Amino acid sequence: MHTIDAPYILNVENLGKQFQLHLVDGRIITPFIDVTFNVRQGSLFMISGKSGAGKTTILKCIYRTYLTNQGHIWYDSEEFGTVDIASADENIISRLREQELGFCSQFLKVLPRVPALDVTAEPLIRRGVPRNEALEEASRWLARLQIEESRWLASPLTFSGGEQQRLNLARAFIAEPRILLLDEPTASLDAVSKSIVLDMIGEATAKGVTILTVSHDIAAIQDLADDTFWLEV
Template sequence: MDATHPLLEVRNLTKEFHLHLVDGRTITPFAGLSFSVPEGSLCMLAGRSGAGKTTILRCIYRTYLTTAGEIWYDSQKFGRIDLATASEEEILQLREREIGFCSQFLKVLPRVPALDVTAEPLLKCGWSRAEALTEASRWLKRLGIEESRWQASPITFSGGEQQRINIARAFIAAPRLLLLDEPTASLDAYSKSIVLDMISEARAAGVTIVAVSHDMAALRPLADTIFNVPEHASLAAVQES
C-alpha cells in the first residue's frame, strides 16, 4: 500500500434522508464530513445520539448511498477505490474479502444453524466447509455459546447471544477493514471483556477498525483516534420540532 494514503479516507461526506411517509421534508444528519483512518488503527466515531454515527458506517459499507462526498479505500482487489461510487459487484467482492460489518441487529435466514451462520464468511472466502465449521466452533466456544445451541437458529437466541453471533461473523474472516456498530451492546460484563480482547487482538494483527459505541469508557483506551461527529443543524431542528 502507498504509505502516503490512509487505508480509509472520507472526504466531504454528506447524507440526506427524504421523509416521504411523514411530510416530505429532508433531514441531513451530517454534511461535509472529512476524516481519515491509518492502516492498523482503531478510529472511534463520537458524538451525541442522532449525529449520524451509524449512518457513516452504513455509507462506508454502502448499505446507504451517499448524497455527496467520497469514501476512498485502499483495497487489495481494486487498488484505491471510491466506495461511494463503486459498482455493486465491486462492493460485494469487497464485503466478501476485505470489509466486515458488525451491526447491532442480527439478520439471518430462518432455520439456518448458528454454526453455519458463523462459518458463512469463511465459505465466501474459499474455505472448505469442514475447515470453516471447525473455525466457527472455536469462535462460538470463545464467545460462550453453548455447544447444544449450535444447531439451533440464532433467531431463537437472546439479544446478547445474537450479538455474540454477529461479532463472531464480523471477526472470523479477519477483514482488512472492520466496521463495528455498538459491539458491546446487550452483552454482560464477561462477554464484553472477551469482545474487548478480540478488538485488541484484531488491531494488533493489523485490522483497521472504525467503531461506534456509547460505551466510551470501555473502548476509548483502545482507540488511536477519536473523530467527533458534529450534529447538523437540519437534524437538530427536526428533533426539537
C-alpha cells in the same frame, strides 16, 4: 487520480447524507454534512457523538448500505487499488464485502432455521474455505464467545439478545477483513462478554485489521482507540 498516503487505508472527504421522509410530507433530513477524516491502517478508529448525529449512518455509507449525497470514501483496496466506495460499481462493492470489508450490526439478520454454526461459518465458506474447515473455525469462535455448544445447531433466532450479539461478532471477526465496521459492539453484553470482545478487538488490530467503531460505551473503547472522531449534530 486519487492516491492514499501511507499509513492511511481510508480517507473520508466532505461526506454528506440526506434522507427523504416520504411519509412525512417528503421532508428532507440531513444527519451530517462535510464529514472528513482519515483512518490509519491497523488502527482502532472510534466515531463518537450524540444520539442522532449520524454515527451509524457513516458506517453504513462506508459499507455502501447507504448511498451518499456528496463527498468521497477513498479506500486503499488490496485487490482494486484506490477505490471510491461512494461511487464504485456494485460488482466491486460486492467483491469488497466478500473479501475485504466486514460489518457488524447491533441487530442479527439471518434466515430462519439455519443453525448458528453455519451462520458463523458463512463468511469463510463464501471465500472458498472448505466447509469442514469453516465449521471448525466457527466452533472455536462460538466457544470463545461463550455460546453453549448445545445451542450451536439451533437457529440464532431462538437466542437471547446478548447471544445474538455475540454470534454477530463471531461472524464478523472470523473472516479477518481488512476493514471491520462495528456498530455498538458491546451494547448488549455482560461484563465478561465485554472483556472478551475488547480482547478480540485488540488482537485484530495487532494483526493489521483496521476497525471503525461507533459506541456509546466510551469508557470501554476509549482506552483501546488510536483515534477518535467527534461527530457534531
